[in-house]
Amino acid sequence: MLGSMTAKAARTSVRRRPKQHRARQTVEAVLDAVVRLLKRDGSKAITTNRIAEVAGVSIGSVYQYFPDKRAIFTALHQRHVDHIDRMVQTKLVEHAASSIEELMRAMVEGMVEAHAIDPELYELLMTEVPHRADGTRDFAVRLHGAFLLAISSRAHELKKRRDLDKVVFVVTHMVEALSHGAVLRRPARMSLKDAKEEVVRAILAYLHA
DSSP states (O other): OHHHHHHHHHHHSSSSOOOSHHHHHHHHHHHHHHHHHHHHHOGGGOOHHHHHHHHTSOHHHHHHHOSSHHHHHHHHHHHHHHHHHHHHHHHHHHTTTSOHHHHHHHHHHHHHHHHHSSHHHHHHHHHTOOOOHHHHHHHHHHHHHHHHHHHHTTGGGSSSOOOHHHHHHHHHHHHHHHHHHHHHTOOTTSOHHHHHHHHHHHHHHHHTO
Protein backbone atom coordinates (compact mmCIF):
# COMPACT_ATOMS: atom_id res chain seq x y z
CA MET A 1 0.00 0.00 0.00
CA LEU A 2 2.75 2.43 0.98
CA GLY A 3 4.71 1.62 -2.19
CA SER A 4 1.70 2.33 -4.41
CA MET A 5 1.06 5.62 -2.59
CA THR A 6 4.69 6.68 -3.11
CA ALA A 7 4.56 5.75 -6.78
CA LYS A 8 1.31 7.68 -7.20
CA ALA A 9 2.81 10.74 -5.49
CA ALA A 10 5.85 10.57 -7.78
CA ARG A 11 3.61 10.42 -10.86
CA THR A 12 1.51 13.41 -9.79
CA SER A 13 4.33 15.68 -8.59
CA VAL A 14 4.76 16.95 -12.15
CA ARG A 15 1.73 16.70 -14.44
CA ARG A 16 3.69 16.86 -17.69
CA ARG A 17 7.44 16.51 -17.98
CA PRO A 18 9.06 19.19 -20.14
CA LYS A 19 10.92 17.74 -23.13
CA GLN A 20 11.29 20.64 -25.54
CA HIS A 21 13.57 23.59 -24.85
CA ARG A 22 10.69 26.05 -24.58
CA ALA A 23 8.87 23.81 -22.10
CA ARG A 24 12.00 23.50 -19.95
CA GLN A 25 12.35 27.27 -20.02
CA THR A 26 8.78 27.60 -18.72
CA VAL A 27 9.46 25.21 -15.84
CA GLU A 28 12.67 27.03 -14.94
CA ALA A 29 10.86 30.37 -15.06
CA VAL A 30 8.23 29.02 -12.66
CA LEU A 31 10.87 27.74 -10.24
CA ASP A 32 12.87 30.97 -10.45
CA ALA A 33 9.69 32.91 -9.71
CA VAL A 34 9.13 30.79 -6.59
CA VAL A 35 12.68 31.64 -5.43
CA ARG A 36 12.04 35.37 -5.84
CA LEU A 37 8.74 35.14 -3.98
CA LEU A 38 10.26 33.05 -1.20
CA LYS A 39 12.97 35.60 -0.58
CA ARG A 40 10.55 38.50 -0.70
CA ASP A 41 7.48 37.21 1.12
CA GLY A 42 8.08 33.70 2.50
CA SER A 43 6.38 30.44 1.54
CA LYS A 44 3.00 31.15 3.16
CA ALA A 45 2.37 34.13 0.90
CA ILE A 46 3.00 32.17 -2.30
CA THR A 47 0.06 31.27 -4.55
CA THR A 48 0.01 29.77 -8.04
CA ASN A 49 -1.45 33.02 -9.37
CA ARG A 50 1.45 35.04 -7.94
CA ILE A 51 3.93 32.48 -9.29
CA ALA A 52 2.44 32.79 -12.78
CA GLU A 53 2.53 36.59 -12.58
CA VAL A 54 6.16 36.78 -11.49
CA ALA A 55 7.21 34.07 -13.97
CA GLY A 56 5.50 35.91 -16.81
CA VAL A 57 3.44 32.90 -17.86
CA SER A 58 -0.25 32.06 -17.79
CA ILE A 59 -1.77 30.19 -14.87
CA GLY A 60 -2.62 27.48 -17.38
CA SER A 61 1.07 27.06 -18.18
CA VAL A 62 1.81 26.58 -14.48
CA TYR A 63 -0.86 23.89 -14.12
CA GLN A 64 0.32 22.26 -17.35
CA TYR A 65 3.47 21.14 -15.52
CA PHE A 66 2.51 21.25 -11.84
CA PRO A 67 -0.81 20.06 -10.37
CA ASP A 68 -0.48 22.22 -7.25
CA LYS A 69 1.80 24.47 -5.21
CA ARG A 70 3.26 21.55 -3.27
CA ALA A 71 4.43 19.96 -6.51
CA ILE A 72 6.25 23.19 -7.36
CA PHE A 73 7.97 23.17 -3.97
CA THR A 74 8.96 19.53 -4.50
CA ALA A 75 10.45 20.39 -7.90
CA LEU A 76 12.38 23.28 -6.35
CA HIS A 77 13.90 20.94 -3.79
CA GLN A 78 14.64 18.37 -6.49
CA ARG A 79 16.47 20.98 -8.58
CA HIS A 80 18.71 21.67 -5.60
CA VAL A 81 19.30 17.95 -4.97
CA ASP A 82 20.13 17.39 -8.65
CA HIS A 83 22.68 20.21 -8.51
CA ILE A 84 24.42 18.66 -5.50
CA ASP A 85 24.24 15.22 -7.12
CA ARG A 86 26.02 16.47 -10.26
CA MET A 87 28.66 18.21 -8.15
CA VAL A 88 29.40 14.99 -6.21
CA GLN A 89 29.71 12.94 -9.40
CA THR A 90 31.97 15.56 -10.97
CA LYS A 91 34.28 15.61 -7.94
CA LEU A 92 34.48 11.81 -7.90
CA VAL A 93 35.50 11.74 -11.56
CA GLU A 94 37.98 14.61 -11.21
CA HIS A 95 39.63 12.97 -8.20
CA ALA A 96 39.46 9.33 -9.29
CA ALA A 97 43.22 8.98 -8.79
CA SER A 98 43.53 11.26 -5.74
CA SER A 99 44.30 10.24 -2.19
CA ILE A 100 41.51 9.95 0.34
CA GLU A 101 42.67 13.22 1.89
CA GLU A 102 42.51 15.08 -1.43
CA LEU A 103 39.13 13.54 -2.23
CA MET A 104 37.58 14.53 1.10
CA ARG A 105 38.91 18.07 0.75
CA ALA A 106 37.42 18.31 -2.74
CA MET A 107 34.07 16.98 -1.52
CA VAL A 108 33.89 19.46 1.35
CA GLU A 109 34.91 22.37 -0.86
CA GLY A 110 32.36 21.34 -3.50
CA MET A 111 29.56 20.97 -0.96
CA VAL A 112 30.36 24.29 0.71
CA GLU A 113 30.67 26.16 -2.58
CA ALA A 114 27.39 24.70 -3.87
CA HIS A 115 25.51 26.04 -0.83
CA ALA A 116 27.46 29.28 -0.49
CA ILE A 117 26.27 30.44 -3.93
CA ASP A 118 22.89 31.36 -2.47
CA PRO A 119 22.81 30.70 1.30
CA GLU A 120 19.57 32.65 1.71
CA LEU A 121 17.77 30.29 -0.67
CA TYR A 122 19.25 27.21 0.97
CA GLU A 123 18.14 28.42 4.40
CA LEU A 124 14.61 28.89 3.03
CA LEU A 125 14.62 25.44 1.44
CA MET A 126 15.63 23.95 4.77
CA THR A 127 13.18 25.87 6.96
CA GLU A 128 10.19 27.05 4.94
CA VAL A 129 9.60 24.94 1.86
CA PRO A 130 7.69 21.66 2.32
CA HIS A 131 8.74 18.71 0.17
CA ARG A 132 8.45 14.96 -0.15
CA ALA A 133 11.12 13.09 1.76
CA ASP A 134 11.63 10.38 -0.86
CA GLY A 135 13.77 12.59 -3.11
CA THR A 136 16.10 13.35 -0.21
CA ARG A 137 16.24 9.66 0.76
CA ASP A 138 17.08 8.66 -2.80
CA PHE A 139 19.93 11.17 -2.85
CA ALA A 140 21.20 9.89 0.51
CA VAL A 141 21.31 6.35 -0.88
CA ARG A 142 23.20 7.50 -3.98
CA LEU A 143 25.61 9.56 -1.88
CA HIS A 144 26.31 6.60 0.41
CA GLY A 145 26.95 4.35 -2.59
CA ALA A 146 29.28 6.86 -4.23
CA PHE A 147 31.28 7.40 -1.04
CA LEU A 148 31.42 3.65 -0.38
CA LEU A 149 33.03 3.00 -3.77
CA ALA A 150 35.41 5.93 -3.32
CA ILE A 151 36.54 4.98 0.18
CA SER A 152 36.67 1.24 -0.57
CA SER A 153 39.20 1.87 -3.33
CA ARG A 154 41.32 3.80 -0.82
CA ALA A 155 40.86 1.52 2.19
CA HIS A 156 44.59 0.81 2.20
CA GLU A 157 45.16 4.45 3.25
CA LEU A 158 43.30 3.91 6.53
CA LYS A 159 45.41 2.96 9.54
CA LYS A 160 43.45 -0.21 10.32
CA ARG A 161 40.72 -2.41 8.89
CA ARG A 162 37.27 -0.99 9.61
CA ASP A 163 33.66 -1.68 8.71
CA LEU A 164 33.44 0.52 5.61
CA ASP A 165 29.65 0.76 5.68
CA LYS A 166 29.88 2.32 9.14
CA VAL A 167 32.74 4.58 8.08
CA VAL A 168 30.84 5.79 5.01
CA PHE A 169 27.68 6.36 7.04
CA VAL A 170 29.57 8.68 9.39
CA VAL A 171 31.66 10.40 6.70
CA THR A 172 28.74 11.20 4.38
CA HIS A 173 26.80 12.74 7.25
CA MET A 174 29.88 14.65 8.43
CA VAL A 175 30.48 16.07 4.96
CA GLU A 176 26.86 17.04 4.51
CA ALA A 177 26.07 18.39 7.98
CA LEU A 178 29.38 20.16 8.63
CA SER A 179 29.43 21.72 5.16
CA HIS A 180 25.93 23.06 5.73
CA GLY A 181 27.04 24.38 9.10
CA ALA A 182 30.07 26.07 7.57
CA VAL A 183 27.81 28.00 5.20
CA LEU A 184 24.87 28.77 7.49
CA ARG A 185 25.97 28.42 11.11
CA ARG A 186 29.64 29.32 11.45
CA PRO A 187 30.63 31.93 14.09
CA ALA A 188 30.70 35.52 12.88
CA ARG A 189 34.48 35.76 13.29
CA MET A 190 35.20 32.57 11.36
CA SER A 191 35.82 32.93 7.62
CA LEU A 192 34.37 30.43 5.17
CA LYS A 193 37.91 29.34 4.30
CA ASP A 194 38.71 28.59 7.94
CA ALA A 195 35.40 26.80 8.41
CA LYS A 196 36.17 24.52 5.45
CA GLU A 197 39.58 23.72 6.88
CA GLU A 198 38.07 22.73 10.22
CA VAL A 199 35.50 20.50 8.50
CA VAL A 200 38.21 18.74 6.51
CA ARG A 201 40.33 18.34 9.65
CA ALA A 202 37.43 16.75 11.54
CA ILE A 203 36.65 14.29 8.73
CA LEU A 204 40.28 13.25 8.28
CA ALA A 205 40.72 12.84 12.04
CA TYR A 206 37.79 10.41 12.03
CA LEU A 207 39.06 8.52 8.98
CA HIS A 208 42.57 8.14 10.39
CA ALA A 209 41.51 7.44 13.98
